[in-house]
Amino acid sequence: MTTxxxxxxxxDNLQATxxxxxxxxxxxxxxxxxxxxxxxxxxxxLQKKYRxxxxxxxxxxxxxxxxxxTVAPSFLGFRNLMIIVIVVGNLRLMIExxxxxxxxxxxxxxxxxxxxxxxxxxxxxLIPCHLFAAYLIELAAAQQASGLRKxxxxxxxxPTEDQNKRFNATxxxxxxxxxxxxxxxxxxTTLVVYFRIYHPLIGTLTELHAVIVWLxxxxxxxxxxxxxxxxxxxxxxxxxxxxxxxxxxxxxNNITMGNLVYFWWAPxxxxxxxxxxxxxIRWVFVAKRVGEVFGLSxxxxxxxxxxxxxxxxNSLDKIASLDIPNILERLMKLSTISLVIWLAGFFALFxxxxxxxxxxxxxxxxxxxxxxxxxxxxxxxxxxxxKPVYQYFKRHVYMPMVGRGWKPSHASIAVxxxxxxxxxxxxxxxxxxxxxxxxLGMFLQLPLINLTAPLEKMQSPTGRMLGNCIFWVSFTxxxxxxxxxxxxxxWQAKYGSVSKRMAGNPVA
Numbered sequence: 001m002t003t004x005x006x007x008x009x010x011x012d013n014l015q016a017t018x019x020x021x022x023x024x025x026x027x028x029x030x031x032x033x034x035x036x037x038x039x040x041x042x043x044x045x046l047q048k049k050y051r052x053x054x055x056x057x058x059x060x061x062x063x064x065x066x067x068x069x070t071v072a073p074s075f076l077g078f079r080n081l082m083i084i085v086i087v088v089g090n091l092r093l094m095i096e097x098x099x100x101x102x103x104x105x106x107x108x109x110x111x112x113x114x115x116x117x118x119x120x121x122x123x124x125x126l127i128p129c130h131l132f133a134a135y136l137i138e139l140a141a142a143q144q145a146s147g148l149r150k151x152x153x154x155x156x157x158x159p160t161e162d163q164n165k166r167f168n169a170t171x172x173x174x175x176x177x178x179x180x181x182x183x184x185x186x187x188x189t190t191l192v193v194y195f196r197i198y199h200p201l202i203g204t205l206t207e208l209h210a211v212i213v214w215l216x217x218x219x220x221x222x223x224x225x226x227x228x229x230x231x232x233x234x235x236x237x238x239x240x241x242x243x244x245x246x247x248x249x250x251x252x253n254n255i256t257m258g259n260l261v262y263f264w265w266a267p268x269x270x271x272x273x274x275x276x277x278x279x280x281i282r283w284v285f286v287a288k289r290v291g292e293v294f295g296l297s298x299x300x301x302x303x304x305x306x307x308x309x310x311x312x313x314n315s316l317d318k319i320a321s322l323d324i325p326n327i328l329e330r331l332m333k334l335s336t337i338s339l340v341i342w343l344a345g346f347f348a349l350f351x352x353x354x355x356x357x358x359x360x361x362x363x364x365x366x367x368x369x370x371x372x373x374x375x376x377x378x379x380x381x382x383x384x385x386x387k388p389v390y391q392y393f394k395r396h397v398y399m400p401m402v403g404r405g406w407k408p409s410h411a412s413i414a415v416x417x418x419x420x421x422x423x424x425x426x427x428x429x430x431x432x433x434x435x436x437x438x439x440l441g442m443f444l445q446l447p448l449i450n451l452t453a454p455l456e457k458m459q460s461p462t463g464r465m466l467g468n469c470i471f472w473v474s475f476t477x478x479x480x481x482x483x484x485x486x487x488x489x490x491w492q493a494k495y496g497s498v499s500k501r502m503a504g505n506p507v508a
Contacts, residue, residue, distance in 0.1 A: 010309045012266075027441070028434055035314075046250070058350060063387045065311055076105045082284060086336075088341065089336065090303075090307075090336060090337065090340055092414075093307065093336070093337070094303075094306060094307050097306060097307050097310060098306065101310055103306070104305055104306050104309070105301075105302060105305055105306055105329060110334070112199055112202065113198065113199065115196070115197075115201045116197045116198060116199045116203075117202070119192060119196055119197050119206075120197060120202045120205070120206050122188055122207050122425075123192060123209075123210070124209065126188075127185065127189060127206075127209055127213050128213060128264060128265065129208050130181055130182065130184065130185035130213055130214075130217055131213060131216060131220070131260060132260070133181045133219050134178060134181055134182075134217045134220050134260075135220075135255070135257065135260045136222055137177045137181065137221075138174075138176060138220070138221070138224050138255050138261075139255055140174075141170065141171075141174045141228060142224075142228070142251070142255040143171055144251055144254035145228050145231060145232055145252060148166075148232060149232060155262065171225075174225075176224075178217075178218075178221040181217065182214055182217045182218050182221070185213055185214045185217055186210055186211065186214045186425075189206060189207060189209075189210035190210070190425060190429055191205055192205065192206075193207050193429050193430060194232050194429050194432060197228060197430075198432070198495075199433050200430045200491070201430075202430075203429065203430030203431075204426065204427075204430040207425065207426055207429055207430055207432075208426060209324045211422055211425065212246060212269070214269065215392055216264065216269055217267045217270060218390065218394075219270050219271040220260070220263065220271045222271075222396050223270075223271045223272070223273075224251070224254075224255070224271075226329075227246075227251040227254075227273070228251060228252075230242065230251070231252065243272075244495030245274050245275070245276065246272070246273050246274060248273070248274040249273040249274045250273070251273065253273075254273035254274075259273070262361065265357070265361055266358075266363050267354040267357045267358045267359055267361070267363055267366075267368070267388070268363070268365075268388055268391075269388045269389065269391070269392040270388075270391055270392055270395055270396075273364060274310070275364065275365065276363075276364030276365050277362045277363070277364050278362045278363075278364050279362075280362075281359055281360060281362060282359060285355075285462065286356050286357050286360060288360050289352045289353070289355050289356035289359070290352075290356055292347070292348065292351075293348050293352045293353050293356070294354035295402065296345070296347060296348035296352065297348060299343050299344050300345055300348070303337055303340060303341050303344075306340060307337050308334065308337050308338065308341065308484075311330065311333055311334050311337070312334070312485065312488045313486065313492075314330070315327070315330040315485055315488075315489070316489060316492055317332075318330055319489050321488075327485075328375075329481060330485065331481045331485065334481040334484065334485065335476045335480075338480045338481050338484060339476050339480075346385075349370045350369050350386070351368075354366070354368050354465065355368075367387060368386075368387055368388060369384060369385055369387055370383075370384035370385075370387065371384065372384040372385035374468065375468060375471050376447065376452075376455060376463075376464040376467040376468055376471075376472055377452035377453055377455055377467045377470075377471065378445055378448050378449045378452050378470075378474065379449040380471075381453070381471055381475070382445065382449070384409070389419075393415045393419065394420070395416065397411070397414060397415050398412070398414075398415050401414060412446065413446065416441060416442060416443055416445060416446050418443035419442055420438070420439045420440070420441075420443035421439065423434065423438040423439060423441070423442045424438045424442075425438040426438070427483070427487060428487075431487050431490065431491050432491070432494065432495075433487060433490035433491060433494060435483075435486065435487070435490055436488065437483050437486045438483060439489075441482075441483055442498055448470075451470075452467045452470055455470070482504075
């Protein structure tokens with residue numbers, strides 16, 4: 001009662017103050033700011049007096065998760081929840097797995113034969129020799145180009161017809177030498193891995209190294225070919241239109257051993273005469289990234305040996321008998337652990353290892369990936385999750401083909417065909433089973449990309465959400481787990497197990 005009386009008194013006083021102010025001002029109207037402030041104070045006083053009449057619903061507004069919402073809500077809490085659910089769920093499965101099979105991790109146990117280790121080390125040091133061979137080829141071409149440039153009035157005029165014919169003849173020789181070199185770079189390693197290296201891990205690492213050097217060598221050849229052409233055929237304004245960063249090391253000053261060695265170690269597949277560089281090396285940053293690589297590698301090893309391997313082995317009889325329901329159950333069980341392994345591998349490679357390598361080499365552009373997890377179509381995923389490979393194929397395959405008159409769709413088919421071949425080489429050759437699953441898994445992305453492309457272009461949140469869901473389903477269930485099952489089954493059907501294949505070879 002006392003509170004109500006006090007509130008009523010304050011309201012009366014406020015109203016009296018407003019009347020007094022108006023009387024003092026005479027006929028003049030109060031300013032809008034004064035009136036608004038007075039109204040606000042009166043409203044607060046009334047809310048204290050009439051506590052049950054507050055307007056809770058004063059404006060129209062949609063639900064936070066509704067499509068009509070104009071402000072996108074933050075899903076940080078849901079992200080934390082999903083991480084907790086994934087970690088707890090997989091830990092439960094691993095504990096159940098340990099209770100059922102016991103501890104399967106054995107640090108001293110391995111199936112690396114002495115032959116595999118020796119051949120892997122030999123190839124590790126021989127594969128980069130193809131980059132050195134490409135350097136020797138370009139060095140000879142650069143010397144020939146420098147001599148021709150001097151004979152054409154220091155580059156103030158284009159070469160004569162005879163000089164141009166000699167240059168084209170030399171150019172063809174250079175192209176054939178590069179083609180032979182990059183072909184041998186991949187062919188020799190592939191043959192040795194397929195016929196002589198039997199452990200899948202050593203074979204995969206060796207083959208991956210060969211593919212990286214193969215891509216780098218071809219990029220080195222393609223880029224210097226165009227730089228040499230611009231150097232020998234100076235059109236007014238053409239050299240000035242080259243990328244600004246190239247002026248730091250113009251052709252042929254870039255044809256040096258130091259320039260090649262930097263490109264060899266730089267975390268990119270695309271060759272440039274110069275790259276953006278940082279000022280110094282942060283060794284603490286490098287140590288953190290190396291620690292992440294080590295820790296995530298242990299996680300991948302533990303998850304693979306303790307959980308994924310038993311699931312794969314228990315799936316063999318289901319595949320042999322074509323028990324479709326149980327095969328689908330195995331796929332869904334394998335999908336969770338394969339996703340964890342893949343995400344750990346992605347972070348270890350693209351976030352930790354490449355950033356550590358970039359820091360040591362002072363490589364400035366560290367955009368190795370974009371937010372691929374928000375991909376609204378499969379096409380967006382392939383453009384964003386592995387930018388070094390995407391940038392390579394766009395620069396050296398897609399754009400040159402489109403520039404020569406190819407339709408963009410045909411150029412895309414060529415890109416995915418080449419990528420599918422490389423996927424089969426990276427998976428089928430080390431497992432000694434070229435069964436085409438990796439090839440088809442990559443090449444058949446094209447119709448799925450065309451299917452989800454309209455969803456990416458839709459302005460409504462529903463279309464983008466549907467496209468993202470299709471991406472995740474195809475990625476987590478229909479993609480990696482199915483390929484893992486097929487190649488594991490093919491390996492077991494051919495060899496029985498790694499240890500069985502190694503029975504005749506002494507273990508190091």
